[in-house]
Amino acid sequence: MEIIKIVSLGIVATVLIVLLKEIRPEFPMFISLLTGLGIFVMILGELSYVIETLSSLARRVNIEFAYFSTILKIIGMAYIVEFGAQISRDAGQESIAMKIELGGKVLIMVLAIPILLALMELILKILS
Amino acid sequence: MGVISFINSWLKDIVVLFILISIAELIMPKGNLKKYIRLVIGLLIIYTIISPFARLFRLDFSLDKVVFNYAKPETFNSIDLEDFYLKQEKQIEKIYLDKIIEDLKVLIESDTDYELVDGDITILKDEDNYGEIDYLTLYLKENKGNKDSDTIYIEKIGTIKVNLNLDKEYTEDEDDESIKLLISNSYGIEKDKISIKIYKKGIGEINE
Structure with a gap:
């Protein structure tokens, strides 16, 4: 059972962090980083199944597929950014977390702008 | 019936899109970046809703x-x-x-009694001298074309050896120097960076 593995990994990590916080204050960050990565690796297989289902659904309708994969890409980027920012925040580095988020926002905008412009072009074409 | 099938496919697109979006919303992370994802999803919805009009106005x-x-x-x-x-x-x-290699072939065939069979060229790949010849190995054989065309030459076929190193069948010769000099002069390559191997014909040739 995947879910039991994931939950127990999380609980063990939490207990470890609570215990270690008093003795070695620098350890909890590493443990949370490793736990995050571990859980992510565990769900990777299932995630690919979900994504595949979504993409086969998207292919069935008239939506241009590049479009939908852009959304998936953006969601993936958002997850990675959140992961990094959360770790920085846990370590007390609010400013670095903000910068990571800024980077994520800019990169997401880079992906979104072409779609926005294309849509504008379509609307202008229809109206003219 | 065209209108009905048109509306039908339009509705199907919209319905499936909304199902997709609700799944995408489920896997969306919480946090500041959510609104950016929503922006793109919104654009996709607008596109799906207005794209039939483009077809209606026959826009490409x-x-x-x-x-x-x-x-x-x-x-x-x-x-x-x-x-x-x-x-x-x-x-x-x-x-x-x-x-x-083609250039060298023409050069060798016009200026010497040999013809080029094969050649290995190593070129320099650093920024400044990109493309300059670093090392040149040429495999030559005697040119038959210069001789009398009425003569029929029969070459003796020796034991056929497979997978032998090509180098073994070619020997270095004193003619090398003149060919090396020729190539060195026309291409500006140092002579010690050229290696020439000449294939000598077997003893069994018969001249009639």
Whole structure:
């Protein structure tokens, strides 16, 4: 059972962090980083199944597929950014977390702008 | 019936899109970036709703193409592009080397009694001297074309050996020096960077 593995990994990590916080204050960050990565690796297989289902659904309708994969890409980027920012925040580095988020926002905008412009072009074409 | 099937496919697109979006919303992370994802999803919804009008007005509009035109060049398929450039570079290099060999063939055949069978060229790949010949190995054999055309030459076929190193069948000769000098003068390569191997014919040739 995947879910039991994931939950127990999380609980063990939490207990470890609570215990270690008093003795070695620098350890909890590493443990949370490793736990995050571990859980992510565990769900990777299932995630690919979900994504595949979504993409086969998207292919069935008239939506241009590049479009939908852009959304998936953006969601993936958002997850990675959140992961990094959360770790920085846990370590007390609010400013670095903000910068990571800024980077994520800019990169997401880079992906979104072409779609926005294309849509504008379509609307202008229809109206003219 | 055209109108009904048109509306039918339009509705189908919208319904499936909303199902997709609700799933996408489920896997969306919480936090500041959510609104950016929503923005893109909103654009997708607008596109799905208005795209039938483009067809109605018979506009030739391909979203993929336009998005691709507006996108930063490396946003899409960056790995493919890199591969493509690598392949292109290799092709250019191959053409360049073939061209040099062809040139050498003409040069050797017109100025000496030998003809070029094969050649190995190593070129420099650093920034400043890119493309300069680093080392040249040529495999030559005596040219038969200069002799009397009425004569029929029968070459003795020796034991056929497979997978032997080509080098063994070619010998270095005193004629080397003159050919080396010729190539060295025309290409500006140092003489010790040229290696020439000449194939000598078997003893069994019969001249009639």
